[in-house]
Amino acid sequence: MKNILICTDGSNYSHEACLYGAWLSQHTNASISVLYVTDLRQFEIPAVADFSGSLGIQPFEGMVSQLHEVEEVKAQFVKEHALKTLQGAGVDEVKITFHHETGLLVDVMSDYADMADLVLMGKRGENANFATEHLGSMLERVLRSVEQPCLVTNRQFKPIDSIAIAYDGGASCRKALNYIIANEPFRSMDLHIIVCVEGHKEDEATQRLNEAEAVLKAAALAPTCQMLTGEVETAIAEYVVQSDIDLLLLGAYGHSRIRELLIGSTTTELLRSCYVPVLCFR
Structure with missing residues (x-):
């Protein structure tokens, strides 16, 4: 692991993502x-809201200009x-770079994710206190679009000592196994492999569990x-x-998009229900 990309919006969840990034940086250099x-969309709101045309074009341009100024201050x-x-958590200043872009996160990520070995995002964003059961508005779209492993961080940072891989035998889960094998500090942690029996397919679940255990051994x-x-x-x-x-590792969105639309996504539900960071692989 040489490069870590942290996506931030200035929220409390982003603060915790920075702490996890700092922890990983210290352990991997x-x-x-x-x-x-x-978000480009905020500059389009005044135009949509002024249905009557009473503001006129000049006041509208002034509002957009003010929004840009406010956004620069926020950035x-x-x-x-x-x-x-990051520096307070022990990361050397020379190892940190900051980038500010305008657009949609899922689109901008295509230019930045390729340079990273790991992407970090908070589970929720600025509106977390108003929508406590919802994920960040861009989170799922980013997870579906980036090829790199993506660590979705939780509300409060905690050093990672034990990890579990939810193994289903798919290509993304095999990728997770290889990632653990190849990267410190994961190799030295307390490691769990968990397989869930679906219906009456206990033999299949046992085979998956044995397969993952053999790779790691x-x-x-x-x-x-554990089954x-x-x-x-x-x-x-x-x-x-x-x-x-x-820390929970899992393959993200392993089934077809059509199936997920009909019956929901295991990945999304685990991101909502687990109160630990989740490392997703595609």
């Missing part, structure tokens, strides 16, 4: 890029806060293996709590 994206505040947080790792029963999202979330897991 990785550099950190902090990205703040001004500077976000920068100062991110740098203060071949890399000189000794995981704790779970019940509804996937509930069983995994309960195991995370009961086993005091600090």
Whole structure:
């Protein structure tokens, strides 16, 4: 791990994402890029709201200009806060770069994610206190678009000592196994492999569990293996709590988009229900 990209909007969740980024940087010596994206849509609101035309074009242009000025002040505040947080957590200033862009985060990410080995985002954004059960508005779209592993951070930072991989045998989960094998500090952590029995497919679940265990043991790792029963999202979330897991790894959006639209997404439900950071792989 050489480069970490942290997406921030200045919220409390972004603050915690910076703390996780600092922790990982100290353990891997990785550099950190902090990205703040001004949402282009906010500059279009006055034009939509003025249905009567009573404001006129000149007042509207003035409002947009003022919005830009306010946003520049906010961007500077976000920068100062991110740098203060990272440096306060022990990251050398020379390892930190800050970028401010205007657009939509999911579009801007295409230019930045390719330069990163890991992307960090807070689970929720500026409106977290008003929509406590909802994920950030751009989170799911970013997770679906980036190829790099994406760490979705929780409300409060905690050093990572134990990790669990929710293994389903898919390509993204195999990618997660290889990521653990290849990267410190994950190799030295308490490692759990969990497989959930779906319906009556216990033999298939056992095969998956044995497969994951064999891969990790071949890399000189000794995981704790556990087969779970019940509804996937509930069983995994309960195991995370009961086993005091600090980080959950899973394959993101493994089924077809059509199927997810019809019956919902396990990835999204786990992101909502788990109170620990979740590292997603595509």
